[in-house]
Amino acid sequence: MSAPGRRIDVCNGDADGLCAVVQWRQIDPAPAELVTGLKRDIELLRRVHARPGDDILVCDLSMQRNLPELLRLLDEGARVRYFDHHAAGEVPRHPGLRAHLDFSPSTCSSLLVDRFLGGRRRAWALVGAYGDNLSDVADALARGDGIDAHRRAQLRRLGEAVNYNAYGEDERDVLIPPAELYRVMVRHQDPLHMLQREHVIGRIDALRTADLDQALSLGPWREHARARIWRLPDAAWSRRVGGSLANLLAGQCPALAHAVLRDTAAGPLVASVRAPLRAPRGTHELCRRFGGAGRAGAGGIDALAPGDLAAFVEALEAGDWG
Structure with a gap:
C-alpha cells in the first residue's frame, strides 16, 4: 500500500504570503510542511520534492519565476493549487494544477484566498492586504464588514509589521524567521488577539520605526x-x-x-x-x-x-x- 500524500505549503515570507496560508490552514487544519523564506526568496519550489499524491499549496510566488519547478512537481505526480497576483507568463494546462491568478493592481494573494474561502478568515486577509500596501482596498473591504477605524488601524499595524519582518539579506537581518512567525500567527483565529498576546509584533514594530527614521533622515x-x-x-x-x-x-x-x-x-x-x-x-x-x-x-x-x-x-x- 502506498503512503498517503503529504501536504506542503509554499509561500513568500511577507504578510501577503503568510496570511494567505494562515487562512487556508485555519479552515483546513491538516498537518503540513511549510516552505517559506524572506521577501526575495522567490524560487521556493526548487526546495520541494514531491511524491505522487502530494498536495501542494502555493501562495504569493511568481509562477513565471517558478515555472520549471512547477512543471517538475506536476510531473512527479503532485497536485498543486496556486494563488498568486504576480505576472505569470503562459500558465501551463495540466490536470494536476488548479491556478487562481488575478493580475489586477487592486488584489493580492491573501484576497484571492479570501475570495475562494468565502471570507471565512476575512480579518487575516485584511492583514495581508494592508501589508501588501493595498490600504484603500483593505479599508473598503473592512468597512463593508463593519470593522471600525480603530480595529482597521490595528490590522494595518500588524500587516505592516509582518511584511517588514520579511526583508533582509538572510535571516540574521530579521527579528524572527518568517516560518517561526507563521507558527505564531496561525495559532490565532483573530489577528487582533495576536496583537494583544504576542510581544514579538511590538518588537518588530519598534525596529521598523527605528529603521524608517534612519532612512528618512x-x-x-x-x-x-x-x-x-x-x-x-x-x-x-x-x-x-x-x-x-x-x-x-x-x-x-x-x-x-x-x-x-x-x-x-x-x-x-x-x-x-x-x-x-x-x-x-x-x-x-x-x-x-x-x-x-x-x-x-x-x-x-x-x-x-x-x-x-x-x-x-x-x-x-x-x-x-x-
Missing part, C-alpha cells in the same frame, strides 16, 4: 517631477527597511513613482520599486527590463548593475504609469 537621493529615489548604504537596517520605506513614500506622494536603492558589497544595487498609487501599473515591465520582476504596482530588482543605473533612473522618471 538621509533624504531623497534624486527628485524629479514624476519620481523620487532614495539610496541607502549596505547595512542590516537598510536591508530590512527597503520595502517598508518604498510603501511609506508611495503613500506620502501617491502621484509619484518611487524607488529605494541599496548599495551592496558585491557591487550591484538592490531596488524596491513602486508605481504611483494613483496609477498602479507598469512596475513589472520596468523591473523586468533590468532583470527584476513584480506585479502591476510594485516590484523589485535583486541585482541592478551600476552601469545600468542611469538607464533605470531614466526609465523610472519617464515611466508610463497610466
Whole structure:
C-alpha cells in the first residue's frame, strides 16, 4: 500500500504570503510542511520534492519565476493549487494544477484566498492586504464588514509589521524567521488577539520605526517631477527597511513613482520599486527590463548593475504609469 500524500505549503515570507496560508490552514487544519523564506526568496519550489499524491499549496510566488519547478512537481505526480497576483507568463494546462491568478493592481494573494474561502478568515486577509500596501482596498473591504477605524488601524499595524519582518539579506537581518512567525500567527483565529498576546509584533514594530527614521533622515537621493529615489548604504537596517520605506513614500506622494536603492558589497544595487498609487501599473515591465520582476504596482530588482543605473533612473522618471 502506498503512503498517503503529504501536504506542503509554499509561500513568500511577507504578510501577503503568510496570511494567505494562515487562512487556508485555519479552515483546513491538516498537518503540513511549510516552505517559506524572506521577501526575495522567490524560487521556493526548487526546495520541494514531491511524491505522487502530494498536495501542494502555493501562495504569493511568481509562477513565471517558478515555472520549471512547477512543471517538475506536476510531473512527479503532485497536485498543486496556486494563488498568486504576480505576472505569470503562459500558465501551463495540466490536470494536476488548479491556478487562481488575478493580475489586477487592486488584489493580492491573501484576497484571492479570501475570495475562494468565502471570507471565512476575512480579518487575516485584511492583514495581508494592508501589508501588501493595498490600504484603500483593505479599508473598503473592512468597512463593508463593519470593522471600525480603530480595529482597521490595528490590522494595518500588524500587516505592516509582518511584511517588514520579511526583508533582509538572510535571516540574521530579521527579528524572527518568517516560518517561526507563521507558527505564531496561525495559532490565532483573530489577528487582533495576536496583537494583544504576542510581544514579538511590538518588537518588530519598534525596529521598523527605528529603521524608517534612519532612512528618512538621509533624504531623497534624486527628485524629479514624476519620481523620487532614495539610496541607502549596505547595512542590516537598510536591508530590512527597503520595502517598508518604498510603501511609506508611495503613500506620502501617491502621484509619484518611487524607488529605494541599496548599495551592496558585491557591487550591484538592490531596488524596491513602486508605481504611483494613483496609477498602479507598469512596475513589472520596468523591473523586468533590468532583470527584476513584480506585479502591476510594485516590484523589485535583486541585482541592478551600476552601469545600468542611469538607464533605470531614466526609465523610472519617464515611466508610463497610466
